[in-house]
Amino acid sequence: MTLLTLESVSRTYGEVKALDGVDLTVAAGELVAVMGPSGSGKSTLLNLAGGLDRPSSGTVAVAGEDLARVRDLAALRRRSVGYVFQELNLIHSLTAVENVMLPRELDGVAARQARQEALAVLDEVGLREQAEAFPDELSGGQRQRVAIARALVGERRLVLADEPTGALDTATGDEILTLLRARADAGAAVLLVTHEPRYAAWADRVIFLRDGRIVDASLLESAR
Amino acid sequence: MRAVLRLAWRDIRRAKGRSALIMAMIGLPVLVVSALLTGYATVLVSPREGVETSMGRADAIVRPSSVHGPVEQHPLSAMAFHLGLGNQPPEPWRPEEVAALLPPGHRALPYQVGTAEVRLPGGFETLDAVEVDLRDPLTDGMRTLVEGRLPAAAGEVAVTEAVLDLGVRLGDTVPVTRHARPATVVGVVEHPQRPTADEIVSLPGLLLLRPQKGEDLGFLVDTPAPVTWPEVQRLNRSGLGVLSRAVIMDPPDETSRSGYAPGYALGSALAVFMVVLEVVLLAGPAFTVGLRRRRDELATIAAQGASKRHLRMIVLADGLLLGGLGAIAGGLLGVVLALVGTPFVARLGTPLGPPEVPWAQVLAVVALGLVSGVCAAIAPAVQVGRESRSARRKAGKPVLGVVLIGLGLAATVLILQGDAIFGFGSWEWRALTDVLVVAASVVVVLGVIALMPWLVVRSGRAARRLPMVLRLPVRDASRHRVRTASAAAAVMAVTAAALAFAIGYQSNHRGNLANYRAGAPLGMMMVNGQHGVTTWERVRAEAEARLPGVGLVPGMVALDAEDRVITFSMPRTCSAGCKSYGWHGEELPMGDAALLRLFQGRDDPAAAAALSEGKAVIFDSGVIIDNGTITLNGYYRYDAIPDPVRVTLPAVRATAADPAQGGAVLPAAAVAAASGLKVAEARLYGMHVPADELRLERDLMAAGSADLFVEHGYPDPMAGQLWILFGSSLVVVLGGTLIATRLAAADWRQEQATMAAIGAGAGTHRGMLAGQAGFIALLGSVAGMFVGGVAGAALAISLTAKRSGSFELPETTTFVVPWGFTVAMVLGLPLLAALIAGVFTRRPRPALTRRAT
Structure with missing residues (x-):
């Protein structure tokens, strides 16, 4: 089942063409890595995929729904899309479990149920014990795991990760990739932006962007 | 130090918005106070500035006292007081007696001041009257001739322009004094320092009545040598009051000592401290947020070898520069505004002296502004380098706060029990208790300020059970506890002050209300002929014409042999805690059954029968009827009469129209028979509140001479003041809360991006800002409610004790909580703050994970 589809998607900022006619699909159970040099359009691709930005032309669809026709993109993000960033990931005034509850509560789910769901996902990412800790009491790796738990809570199956290992040491970075891989294997679609080949190697498919265009889309085997 | 100041200066210029905000917060109070100080100094005519207008070129004004014998006076006033002579009858001075006491070679020019009544087209007007020959060179500078000429003969007057506005023209002849002496207006003069004065000037002997009898004589005196303070004291021993030019120019040391009030000084100091x-509390959060913004910069400076002390200096320099600039700008603007504005204010009727800037005071206020800036930067400066992750969510044990609160409360109890515990039983101590209670409450306020960070952190922990849209702002506020505690403390202090004032004075008002006895039913009006029967027919006709359909009931007055109105009052039977009457309540009405019906609001056949039998009908339950009779005292309202009038009448009790109404209705014929006085109709009563009382009174005044009185009940001067108080609190609460919320929003920008990515919409953003503002304001107002409640209760006790005139603590205290005001302060203002913060916010852009590159 295809969870994310981009067809001929372009995005221009004034004179600058950040993305230029990109076609891409990500299916459930698939981890796709996006690589490319600085300024190649990786983050723009992720913003468009999550509905944080709208394309200048082309179509973006999440779980078969054309985003151009979605009026409440915030609701779509709450229900269908999970984000993981490099940093500034968590709300510092909320505990780990409250951070994970947040999208569900924003969606109107009762606090008690949201907490149960959040604790369950925290359990899955191995942070049940740290549920009541505040972000600045957690390590960098633990913080990213909370962010991944938040990206997965509820029925969301599309995870967009923007350099989630950028601020972590290698061992912790590996832990995070292991977790993302496991979520993909459990049925989630993961679109991972990274510039490190060693993390791209965890992906089922790697696409290379240069000047806003996909210059190579290969299967895992070819990437290796 | 130069490097530190340069860094601070650059940062101030870089963050213009924040800098302007802090400067405004510090500069505005400085502006207001400097403008008030300068305006007051300009408007106030000091004795030195007023010496020309008060004595022209003379060396002194000499005013004999009414009694021969030693007197005492203030160096800057010719008013003199007798020393231990009691109530001696006046002994008029002869001018030659005064002359004999003055130094040889002097010249004395008669000079009297007082008030005179002038019959103008609109009725009698009371004007300031001056009797002096303004043509004499000794009077140079006292008044300026604007038009016409100066009075040169008896029967000539000059008036000021304000009198022309009342309808007088140059060349008119107007009747002056109650003797209607004709006076021709020959000139228009101006008082150099009171442009709006209503003044009339003549040669001696026309306007003022008493100097004719040798009382209130006065002279401008030119002496060969300046009249020194020892010379003034020598003249005092003979009974002369002297205002001397030499003393005004070089006052003796005791001048400044007199009139010193410790309560006033302490009260002023407390007010300045609270401002x-x-x-400091309002500007503090802005410095804290600025500090967070500069953390990277400070880290870089630390990496270059700056110590913690250097970093603290940089943050303090911020406060020094912003405080200094704000205060100087505020001070200068205030002075300019005052100098430009006072001539306009003087047109409203205040005096106007020469432009004067009280530089020492203005500089002190500017210095205070600068100190406020530095104080506001102290907390962030201490924070520099202290920040650690583990320390952030912890607030130390609230020892200091608890100790201060305990001390303040203990002091309050001690002050209220002071008389009982220490035997301070003195009026001086009693007079100070209010201000001491306020001082003790300020200590409690300081304790709660010290406690506030702890309260903020505890609230953050308790937020777990709140819905998300409230939990998030409360947690965020709790995380940034310095910013939050500072703003909440500002709200707390102002709420506490407002509530303490409202409770204290509302309780006092209720007490006064309970002590008030109305002399007539609420809403009754009385037209009173001032001169008995002489002009009454005209007044009555005018009243009936102006008040058609009101149902006016006539009342009688007693007149003595000289046709003076003698009014009667009941003897007081209480010593302390007396219920007091308003307006004419003590002047008992006299009339028939119709008048009694008006005062009782119904038919009471028994009371009406008693009245017709010549019995006084008494409503005041506090008046003792002795053996079925009551003795009344008669007096003339405008002067003492040599033979006191006492009348004993049979009396009965009856119930008045209103429960709070006292007084009585007297039978006219019986009073006449018992006192030997004549009775005649000179009053009208009716149940009616005229729409424009002043206008009606003027109309009646023009017809003859009449007063108009309306029983409005005990006046509530606080009602308006409470709203002014509420308005001022509103400004501080909204200002403090919204500033803190805007700073929070600026801090939040990064987290907003995350929130938007997770799926938070604009409503969540608004909700969070509203929640943040509501939390800060509510925390402050609830804490303020407790402090204000305690302080208000203490004030109420202190004021009740003062009202009862007893040195003991009262057994029951009138304690009134103005609930509407309290709810508006404690719940209304936080809700309003939340609403404004939520509504007036920019919709956040859906933030991008990183800007496209």
Whole structure:
């Protein structure tokens, strides 16, 4: 089942063409890595995929729904899309479990149920014990795991990760990739932006962007 | 130090918005106070500035006292007081007696001041009257001739322009004094320092009545040598009051000592302290947020070898520069505004002296502004380098706060029990208790300020059970506890002050209300002929014409042999805690059954029968009827009469129209028979509140001479003041809360991006800002409610004790909580703050994970 589809998607900022006619699909159970040099359009691709930005032309669809026709993109993000960033990931005034509850509560789910769901996902990412800790009491790796738990809570199956290992040491970075891989294997679609080949190697498919265009889309085997 | 100041200066210029905000917060109070000080100094005509207008070129004004014998006076006033002579009858001075006491070679020019009544087209007007020959060179500078000429003969007057506005023209002849002496207006003069004065000037002997009898004589005196303070004291021993030019120019040391009030000084010091405290609390969060913004910069400076002390200096320099610039700008603007504005204010009727800037005071206020800036920067400066992750969510044990609160409360109890415990039983101590209670409450306020960070952190922990849209702002506020505690403390202090004032004075008002006895039913009006029967027919006709359909009931007055109105009052039977009457309540009405019906609001056949039998009908339950009779005292309202009038009448009790109404109705014929006085109709009563009382009174005044009185009940001067108080609190609460919320929003920008990515919409953003503002304001107002409640109760006790005139603590205290005001302060203002913060916010852009590159 295809969870994310981009067809001929372009995005221009004034004179600058950040993305230029990109076609891409990500299916459930698939981890796709996006690589490319600085300024190649990786983050723009992720913003468009999550509905944080709208394309200048082309179509973006999440779980078969054309985003151009979605009026409440915030609701779509709450229900269908999970984000993981490099940093500034968590709300510092909320505990780990409250951070994970947040999208569900924003969606109107009762606090008690949201907490149960959040604790369950925290359990899955191995942070049940740290549920009541505040972000600045957690390590960098633990913080990213909370962010991944938040990206997965509820029925969301599309995870967009923007350099989630950028601020972590290698061992912790590996832990995070292991977790993302496991979520993909459990049925989630993961679109991972990274510039490190060693993390791209965890992906089922790697696409290379240069000047806003996909210059190579290969299967895992070819990437290796 | 130069490097530190340069860094601070650059940062101030870089963050213009924040800098302007802090400067405004510090500069505005400085502006207001400097403008008030300068305006007051300009409007106030000091004795030195007023010496020309008060004595022209003379060396002194000499005013004999009414009694021969030693007197005492203030160096800057010719008013003299007798020493231990009691109530001696006046002994008029002869001018030659005064002359004999003055130094040889002097010249004395008669000079009297007082008030005179002038019959103008609109009725009698009371004007300031001056009797002096303004043509004499000794009077140079006292008045300026604007038009016409100066009075040169008896029967000639000059008036000021304000009198022309009342309808007088140059060349008119107007009747002056109650003797209607004709006076021709020959000139228009101006008082150099009171442009709006209503003044009339003549040669001696026309306007003022008493100097004719040798009382209130006065002279401008030119002496060969200046009249020194020892010379003034020598003249005092003979009974002369002297205002001397030499003494005004070089006052003796005791001048400044007189009139010193410790309560006033302490009260002023507390007010200044609270203003500085508010400024520090309001400006504090802005410095804290600025500090967070500069953390990277400070880290870079630390990496270059700056010590913690250097970093603290940089943050303090911020406060020094912003405080200094704000205060100087505020001070200068205030002075300019005052100098430009006072001539306009003087047109409203205040005096106008020469432009004067009280530089020492203005500089002190500017210095206070600067100190406020530095104080506001102290907390962030201490924070520099202290920040650690583990320390952030912890607030130390609230020892200091608890100790201060305990001390303040203990002091309050001690002050209220002071008389009982220490035997301070003196009026001086009693007079100070209010202000001491306020001082003790300020200590409690300081304790709660010290406690506030702890309260903020505890609230953050308790937020777990709140819905998300409230939990998030409460947690965020709790995380940034310095910013939050500072703003909440500002709200707390102002709420506490407002509530303490409202409770204290509302309780006092209720007490006064309970002590008030109305002399007539609420809403009754009385037209009173001032001169008995002489002009009454005209007044009555005018009243009936102006008040058609009101149902006016006539009342009688008693007149003595000289046709003076003698009014009667009941003897007081209480010593302390007396219920007091308003307006004419003590002047008992006299009339028939119709008048009694009006005062009782119904038919009471028994009371009406008693009245017709010549019995006084008494409503005041506090008046003792002795053996079925009552003795009344008669007096003339405008002067003492040599033979006191006492009348004993049979009396009965009856119930008045209103429960709070006292007084009585007297039978006219019986009073006449018992006192030997004549009775005649000279009053009208009716149940009616005229729409424009002043206008009606003027109309009646023009017809003859009449007063108009309306029983409005005990006046509530606080009602308006409470709203002014509420308005001022509103400004501080909204200002403090919204500033803190805007700073929070600026801090939040990064987290907003995350929130938007997770799926938070604009409503969540608004909700969070509203929640943040509501939390800060509510925390402050609830804490303020407790402090204000305690302080208000203490004030109420202190004021009740003062009212009862007893040195003991009262057994029951009138304690009134103005609930509407309290709810508006404690719940209304936080809700309003939340609403404004939520509504007036920019919709956040859906933030991008990183800007496209």
